[in-house]
């Protein structure tokens with residue numbers, strides 16, 4: 001009886017939550033008790049699915065004072081860039097990504113003059129890959145200064161700041177990049193809005209984010225690596241990310257499938273970590289079998305790109321034309 005009442009109450013409360021993208025109240029608590037099987041930083045969390053636009057959002061959203069705790073020192077995105085098989089594979093991945101994103105850069109501006117900002121740059125591998133391609137006006141912001149010392153000598157302008165509170169720089173940028181970052185914020189729309197008002201004429205915002213239409217979500221459900229619980233708060237697909245762009249007044253949002261085999265290997269690792277029989281000791285949230293598994297699943301992840309169910313997606317937000325004349 002008590003459980004029934006609780007269920008009814010739960011449903012009533014959830015019905016009152018409007019989707020942050022489409023404002024629909026037709027949201028359902030589909031994904032319950034998603035564990036942090038990578039770092040074990042927090043209790044299991046739940047996610048709502050918006051039946052109207054497909055947005056998946058953590059419910060309730062985490063308290064702001066908890067966020068630091070979700071990113072322990074061993075968090076792999078802050079691993080210093082040094083010689084290892086993992087970083088050299090990652091380097092190749094970042095070089096490919098740099099090639100992919102630079103084709104959207106404004107070719108009317110010389111490489112040296114193009115002002116590029118990466119928000120949430122982690123250990124800086126993408127910024128370094130861009131530097132190697134001849135882009136020198138590089139800036140980065142992250143909420144922690146853990147890896148700053150290793151990057152400062154490379155001439156990259158760095159600031160520790162939480163963009164949800166304020167934009168980290170007092171200047172405009174031609175390109176603002178967020179690589180697997182937008183899904184971590186408590187208010188992703190506000191973040192995009194802040195970025196938009198700091199874009200130059202013809203500036204662009206580039207996002208890479210997990211795709212909720214990915215094949216792996218169907219397979220792995222609560223173990224899907226895309227949840228990265230409790231760190232991921234909002235998860236998008238092609239349809240609703242375009243909705244955000246339209247809502248914020250961008251003229252165009254281009255999306256492109258991105259192949260990230262790590263979404264397969266980490267999902268499998270999550271399944272194994274949940275069972276005492278197959279649980280192993282992780283280092284930086286990674287098991288000994290993670291890399292071979294990623295390699296094994298690369299062909300599948302590539303095929304997904306062609307069937308509209310890619311692991312991740314790249315989204316390019318183009319500045320609103322009508323605002324160009326009044327832009328800073």
Ligand SMILES: [Zn+2]
Nearest residue numbers: 019022050053
């Ligand atoms: Zn919605």
